[in-house]
Amino acid sequence: MKQFLNRTLSVKQLLALILLPLAIFATIIVFSVGNNGVALLKKVDGKDSTVVETKLADSTGLGILLAYVDSLSNAEQMTGGSWSFCLMDADSGKSMCAVNTDRGMVPASVMKVVTTGTALSILGPKYRFATTLKYDGTIDAATKTLNGNIYIRGGGDPALGAETFGSSLNKVTDSWLKAIKALGIDSIAGCIIGDAQASDQDPIPVGWTWEDIQSDYGTGPCGLNIRENVYDILLKQSGGGVSMKTNPQIPGLKLYNQVLSNSKIAKSYAYVQGAPFQFERTVFGEVKDTLRERSAIPDPALFCAQLLKNTLIANGVRMKDSATTTRLIRLNGIKLESTKDSKKTIASSLSPSLEDLVYHTNQISQNFYAESILRAISMNENGYGNGASSVGIIYKFWKEKKLDLRGMCMVDGCGLSRMNNITTRQLVEMLRVFSKDANVFPAFYKSLAVAGESGTIRKLSHGTLAEGNLHAKSGTMARVKSYAGYVKTKSGKLLCFAMIGNNTLWTEVELKYKFEKLFTLMAELP
Numbered sequence: 001m002k003q004f005l006n007r008t009l010s011v012k013q014l015l016a017l018i019l020l021p022l023a024i025f026a027t028i029i030v031f032s033v034g035n036n037g038v039a040l041l042k043k044v045d046g047k048d049s050t051v052v053e054t055k056l057a058d059s060t061g062l063g064i065l066l067a068y069v070d071s072l073s074n075a076e077q078m079t080g081g082s083w084s085f086c087l088m089d090a091d092s093g094k095s096m097c098a099v100n101t102d103r104g105m106v107p108a109s110v111m112k113v114v115t116t117g118t119a120l121s122i123l124g125p126k127y128r129f130a131t132t133l134k135y136d137g138t139i140d141a142a143t144k145t146l147n148g149n150i151y152i153r154g155g156g157d158p159a160l161g162a163e164t165f166g167s168s169l170n171k172v173t174d175s176w177l178k179a180i181k182a183l184g185i186d187s188i189a190g191c192i193i194g195d196a197q198a199s200d201q202d203p204i205p206v207g208w209t210w211e212d213i214q215s216d217y218g219t220g221p222c223g224l225n226i227r228e229n230v231y232d233i234l235l236k237q238s239g240g241g242v243s244m245k246t247n248p249q250i251p252g253l254k255l256y257n258q259v260l261s262n263s264k265i266a267k268s269y270a271y272v273q274g275a276p277f278q279f280e281r282t283v284f285g286e287v288k289d290t291l292r293e294r295s296a297i298p299d300p301a302l303f304c305a306q307l308l309k310n311t312l313i314a315n316g317v318r319m320k321d322s323a324t325t326t327r328l329i330r331l332n333g334i335k336l337e338s339t340k341d342s343k344k345t346i347a348s349s350l351s352p353s354l355e356d357l358v359y360h361t362n363q364i365s366q367n368f369y370a371e372s373i374l375r376a377i378s379m380n381e382n383g384y385g386n387g388a389s390s391v392g393i394i395y396k397f398w399k400e401k402k403l404d405l406r407g408m409c410m411v412d413g414c415g416l417s418r419m420n421n422i423t424t425r426q427l428v429e430m431l432r433v434f435s436k437d438a439n440v441f442p443a444f445y446k447s448l449a450v451a452g453e454s455g456t457i458r459k460l461s462h463g464t465l466a467e468g469n470l471h472a473k474s475g476t477m478a479r480v481k482s483y484a485g486y487v488k489t490k491s492g493k494l495l496c497f498a499m500i501g502n503n504t505l506w507t508e509v510e511l512k513y514k515f516e517k518l519f520t521l522m523a524e525l526p
Contacts, residue, residue, distance in 0.1 A: 062096065065521040069097055072514060081479075081504035086424035087522065090435045090486065090494040096525075101428075104407035104421035105500040108475030109365045110482040111415030113427060116358040117434045117444050118394050119373045123380055125355035125443040129157035129372075131224070133176050134343040136336075137190065139183060149190035149321075149336070150180070151343060152304055154224025156199050156385050157351040158372035161227040164360060165352050169227060169248060172349075173311040179347035180312070187318040192309045194301030194325040196223030199375050199385030201327060203229070203276050203296075206387070207417025214271045216294035218416065221372040223385065224301040228368055230294040235270055235287045237261050242287050250297060251306050254280045262286040274298065301325045355443035362447040362473055363455040367414035374413030387412065403429055415475055427484045427498035435486070435494065448472055448485050451519055457483075460516050465490070465523035472497075479503045481511040489525040497522060 058067070069085060072078070084100040095101075119127075132155070137148015159165045161172045203220030204213055212218035219229050227248075233255075234245045242259040259270055270285030272295040279298050285291075297303050305323035313319055329336065351357065354373070361369040375385030377393050391410050398405060409421040434444050449455020452467030456474040461467045472485030484498035499518060501511045 061521070061525045065518070065525065066097060068517065068521055069099060073099055077505035077510075079505060081502060083499070083501040083504065084424040085497075085499045085518070086428045087495060087497045088428045088432060090432050090496050093432060096495070098425070101425040102407060102423050104409070104423055105482075106418055106477075106480050106502050107415055107420055107422050107427070107482050107484075107500055108477045108480045109367075109415040110427065110473050110475035110484045110498070110500070111410065111413070111420050111422065112362055112365065112370050113473050113484050114394065114410065114422070114430060115370050115374050115413040116361055116447065117430060117440070118397055119377055120354060120358060120440045120444055121434070121437060122377055122393070122397060123354055125353060125358075125440065127354040127376070127380070129159075129351035129376065130155040130348055131157050131160055131351075132348040133179060133346040135346055136343050139185060141184060143187065144184050145187040145189060146183075146185045147189045149193050150188060150308070150346070151193045151195045152176075152224060152301075152308065153195045153343075154198055154222070154301065154304075156221065156223055156225065156372055156375055156379055157349075158221060158225050158228065158369045159351045159357065160225055160349070164228070165356070169307060172226070173307050175349070176308055176347065177311050177315055177317075180317070181315075183346065186316065187320070188312070189320050191321040192305045192312075192319075192323045193329070194224050194303075194305035194323070196301040197326050198379060198383075199223035200387060203300075205371060205412035205414075205417060207411050207419035209418075212416055213275075213296070214273055216296070217367050219294075219296040219368045220276070221368055221375060222300055224304055225372065226297070226300050226304040226307070229297050229300045231297055233270065233272070233283065233293045233295055235259055235268070235283075235285070235291045235293065237263075237287060237289060244283065250303060252279045253298065256280075256282040259283055259285045259287055261288075263288045272296075299325065299327075301327065355447070358443060359447040363449055365414075365456055365474065367416055370414035371412065398430070401433055403433075416477075418477075424484075424498035424500060428496045431484065431486065431496040431498070435496065445471055445486065449474065460512075461519050461523075464520040466519040469523055470519050475500075476508050476512075479508070481508045481515065483515055483519075487519070487522045489523070491526060493525075495522060495525070 072083065082100065082103065084103050084105050085097060086101040087097040088095050132153040134151045134153055135146060135148055137146060139146050161167050161169050199222055203222050205220060208218060216230055231250055232247045236243050240261060242261050244257045265286050265288050268287045268291040270283055270291055270293045272281050272283050274281030277299050302325050305325060309319055309323040357369055357373060360366060374387055374390045378389035379385035381393060395405060403426060407421065407423045408426055409419060411417050411419045435441050448471035449457045450468060451457050451461040451470040457472055466487065470487040472483045475482035480502055482500040487495050487497060489495065499515055504511060
């Protein structure tokens with residue numbers, strides 16, 4: 001040792017003696033921190049001493065969920081976009097995870113949670129729409145002539161003549177024919193009038209784009225709906241071109257065929273350009289074999305009146321006038337002599353219950369039904385179905401529930417408008433209110449799609465604890481993905497959740513699978 005100390009060290013040897021202990025020390029520190037440790041400087045006997053304290057990652061169910069949520073928040077794909085997530089105990093109202101929960105987000109079809117849940121709360125699960133057949137004037141018993149008009153007074157029923165609920169056009173018109181003949185009428189001197197005055201004349205809500213209303217999912221409601229306000233188009237390759245048939249036939253509709261035959265495309269598509277009440281329309285698209293599409297009936301109330309007129313004539317009832325609507329009568333400046341009170345009822349029909357309509361709406365995310373249900377809220381309160389009035393009633397309802405509505409903007413009932421905005425906290429608070437209403441919750445909970453089993457999330461979460469457990473409404477549009485609903489933990493505790501992603505660099509499909517992982521982590525909570 002003496003010899004070693006007495007040696008004259010070179011510069012390299014001196015540096016080695018100094019740096020080697022430091023390198024060993026640094027390695028120990030890095031290894032400790034890398035293994036969930038934290039390096040701290042503490043005073044020991046008055047001197048600085050480095051102490052490594054080990055802090056293990058949170059391996060609890062909630063800890064794993066929070067870590068995953070944090071990874072989403074910090075992902076590079078969030079650049080330029082945003083997301084929000086709120087998870088709450090339905091019983092206590094305790095927040096379990098909150099990310100940007102007060103940020104207004106575009107919800108897409110998750111807006112149906114607000115519409116359907118609030119409608120069930122205000123109208124009740126057993127509410128039904130009514131359609132009434134009336135007449136004015138007098139019936140001459142000797143000649144069996146009605147010296148007056150027959151009115152089909154709509155009440156906004158979205159299921160009238162809908163095969164979805166076991167009805168059809170023939171079933172509707174045959175029942176009306178039977179009721180008219182029961183009065184001893186075999187001749188009508190007046191018109192068959194479709195009356196859609198119970199609701200907004202314009203079927204297209206605020207904020208819907210031209211692109212959306214060209215598709216069958218962009219079909220809007222009116223006061224007198226029929227067959228969900230759509231007709232079918234059958235397109236088929238034929239002789240190098242594409243043939244086209246419609247069902248049912250829409251009187252007066254001039255449909256120009258601009259669909260191309262293309263056997264090389266991956267998937268056939270077609271869409272119809274045309275606005276409400278416009279009877280000249282054009283079909284565009286490409287077809288590789290056959291394709292069945294649906295498109296909006298230009299004037300559902302007029303079509304309904306024409307159906308009844310044709311049915312009457314086909315069954316021996318003479319008609320001296322035409323089929324028309326109250327809208328056309330008003331536009332032409334014609335005044336009807338009879339008043340609302342002077343009309344007599346021939347027959348009336350009721351829609352399926354609201355809970356059945358809500359179930360169909362939320363299971364397949366049906367925009368037409370959602371908008372019809374929205375208008376029913378104001379129709380029930382003041383006798384006129386108006387979207388803006390219904391939204392006002394919804395706001396009032398939630399303000400009375402002490403919900404903070406800042407950041408919320410509701411302009412339609414289905415979520416198709418990009419003008420809609422809502423926070424995940426507001427959604428979760430609404431879900432919690434629904435869960436505590438014994439009159440509403442069974443119908444609302446049942447209406448939501450079930451992970452791995454039904455509706456729009458039937459293909460998600462197979463083989464996980466979320467399968468058959470998580471109930472949710474989904475939402476999808478370009479650059480938007482969202483879910484809101486309920487999930488039960490391992491111990492059976494009910495949780496409310498909402499998650500929305502807007503404008504992320506993930507595609508809607510990629511974000512769907514990111515959120516699917518959250519489904520599993522929520523279901524795995526103890």
